[in-house]
Amino acid sequence: MATELGPTPVKAPASGGTPVHHAPKGVGEDNKILSQGKWAAWLLAPTVIALGIVIVYPIISAIVMSFQKDAGLDPATGLFTAGGSAGIQNYVNWLAQQCAAPAGGTVACPPGTLGAQFWSATTTTFFFTVVTVAFETVLGFWMAMIMARTFKGRSLVRAAVLVPWAIPTAVTAKLWFFIFAFEGIANKLFNTSILWTGSEWPAKWAVVIADVWKTTPFMALLILAGLQMIPAEVYEAAKVDGATAWQRFRMITLPLVKPALMVAILFRTLDALRMFDLPYILTGGANNTTTLSILVINQIRQGFNSAAALSTITFIIIFLVAFIFVRFLGANVVEQSGATGKGKK
């Protein structure tokens, strides 16, 4: 016991001593860290407040509104009266395409109401996203490959390629509106008489063409940045080893440009999911070119609270897509850094 007790008091001061000994330094560091942290927190506060006001507040406000009923009409006075709490009815109405019935309760939304367009608008939005991003990726890659080469007038080409991206979307849309008019350039050029904005598929393709024309340069630029990160030596070494052009592209260019490419695709996908101005001006949402954003704007004029519910749904859809993408991307990044880490070891 004594032997056991012995070391304990010895150890105790020792073990207690270590912290005591380190205490002044440790506390000093803590204080320093603390005061630095405090300082940093105060410095960050304005940003946090600003973000709170411009991001958190509107989102919370929209979500609160989405659980309220839209104003109804008092038949006696003809004045609007507050709708009161709606629970999740607004969300149910959108997802199940239910509308208020004159006799009370709900019925399936008749064609001609915004409620009847929810799923078709969702489909249209995803159609536009998948098709435009696919085209833009392929064309953008091709343009980036050309711009990455050294040739006479390269800077001129790079500047010229950026022109469509620099034009405001509303202007682009009006431009293509006239190009796709019946007496417009598109029909004159190809000697056709297609009603571009007058039926479903031509209208959809008109939107896709205009969007690809406008946004491919953005894609090309992001990919170009990725391409220029690849050192020339890698290609030279591959050439010495006798790799063909296709092999060099597949084994060197593609894997090395992938991180930049994925970020570019993510950006464009999120952008395309909230597409609004182009179809709104080009086709007015006619012939099944109404996207979710157009539906939200139309609904705002008919009732804020339903519109808030719809925009929350849209927000969740976009958020989910972004989440899937980032998870997918993030996994890739981890894998790569792990691989390089192993290599270094």
Next chain:
Amino acid sequence: MKTPKFLLPVATAGVLALTLSACGGGGGGATGGGAAGGDAAAGLDGRGPITYVQGKDNSNVVRPLVAKWNAAHPNEKVTFKEQTDQADQQHDDIVQHFQAKDAGYDVVDVDVVWTAEFAAKGWLQPLKDKMAIDTGAMLKPTVDSGTYKGTLYAAPQTSDGALLYYRKDLVPTPPKTWDEMMSMCSIAKKNNIGCYAGQFSKYEGLTVNASEAINSAGGSVLDKDGKPSLNTPEAKAGLENLAKAYADGNIPKEGITFQEELSRQAFQSGKLLFLRNWPYVYNLATTEGSSAVKDKLGIAPIPGATGAGASSLGGHNLAVSVYSKNKATSLDFLKFMTSEESEKFYATQGSLAPVLGSLYTDKDLVAKLPYLPVLKTSIEKAVPRPVSPFYPAVTKAIQENAYSAIKGEKPVDTALSDMQKSIESAGAGS
């Protein structure tokens, strides 16, 4: 101890955000409710400076009038707040300010189709009793467009009605009825041009054209109580006229993409025999160098079932905000802006159609705007677009279904019953 201190600024931000959102929640509730706005009995005798709100003053009509008023009323000066030239943006701007109960929007210029919505929200001062104005000399349809549930909420300021433009070199006498016009389409065919066009692209213009077709055939979109009344043979006949004309090719197939400008260009380049459009086309078609129809242009009232048809009504009304503190000044200014002198100025300076019947036969005005006598017939017979506080939903219901019906994707009967149900659903409130 450490953590709270460290988090203090962040927590402050958080609390601030929460407070704000709490306010926002309250605001959201109020906006959602839109419960009968401000006090219509307050500020009736208030006098002082006021603000007048209107969309972009493109032809410089408002500024000279405001300057004239200000010179005569140094203690009740009017500030002109100019909005953008986009109707949707003007609408949303007014909604935002009224929702915030802004006392700074004293007199506002509202499109005829917004009047019912704003009145039902309780934002517009009823123009009765102390605030009453004399509408005796004004054309009745324009007064109707400012009336909601039997009360006048807005004073007619300018008006607009449809005209039928025709090629007088090919058609010596204009058609009086729709059937007569359709029978003249053989002339168009002989000359290898399109016969008739209006605005059939899916947008506000289609609501105008479709309601015109329905009203001209004796039907109506809404009945007197604001309930949809589209399940009638008259409404069916009206919409069928358009659908049939499109199927026959009497409305050229590109007509489905026409808005005002595209249809004007088609007519002006000589590719159409008849065109339904607003009076603004007249000046362009007779003066523009590129116009192929300069000396071949005739105007007539739009055709109906048995005589002149019922045009949809355009134009703007003036209203006083219930939140205004100086309603007496506002009312005086409103009367000034709708006086005969001002009305004449709108016509001469901005080519805007006056609301006073007498001005349509005024010699000076007719010399400048030769279409005025025809336009008077058009406006006298006009029917305001459906007067409903749910107008945005009503116009969408009409556009969506009329578009399908004209293109032949949906039988006219189904389109009308869908239209009926959609409007009923909007009115049912949610």
